[in-house]
Amino acid sequence: AQSVTQPDIHITVSEGASLELRCNYSYGATPYLFWYVQSPGQGLQLLLKYFSGDTLVQGIKGFEAEFKRSQSSFNLRKPSVHWSDAAEYFCAVASGDNYGQNFVFGPGTRLSVLP
């Protein structure tokens, strides 16, 4: 069964600084990988996803992520963080065509942004 780890529970960065959120997965085949963001009390918004092809994926709000098969990682990056980026970030992995049912979330990383 697939699993996802997000080693950092909470990260604090200053506004304008760069950001990298780590995500490692465990899955035997090529996974489908996702990053979602959740603001307090709200649902999840898809930032980006990787299915195949170019391993560097561009998403919304200036985010990007890079799939590294050798490291089983899918880290999320942003060159310059804005105060509005403060939220909870979830990495998720799915498998196969039935990727909805096999959707596994990581524990999440809470991002705080200092002014």
Add this chain to the structure above:
Amino acid sequence: GAVVSQHPSWVICKSGTSVKIECRSLDFQATTMFWYRQFPKQSLMLMATSNEGSKATYEQGVEKDKFLINHASLTLSTLTVTSAHPEDSSFYICSARGRNTIYFGEGSWLTVV
């Protein structure tokens, strides 16, 4: 805008009563929808998979008689929490598969008093 909508966003009910939460795909048909539960400061846990026209598939440990799921049409799935107890208070989120990705609803806060 949202492609998956949940209603209500917030609901308070008395212990012992039942409450229904709706999940709608707004501009696509979803033969499969998913229901998650999220406790404060925790990740999402899949409760069940809702299949249009057939019975839902529940994850291990989820009481199917307590969390009734109905997927009566290609755009609507409902989750009914029956005989609600305070420990059922949580954030419930649905998702639907469409256009090569998973879209999530805005979530529904349930408070049982």
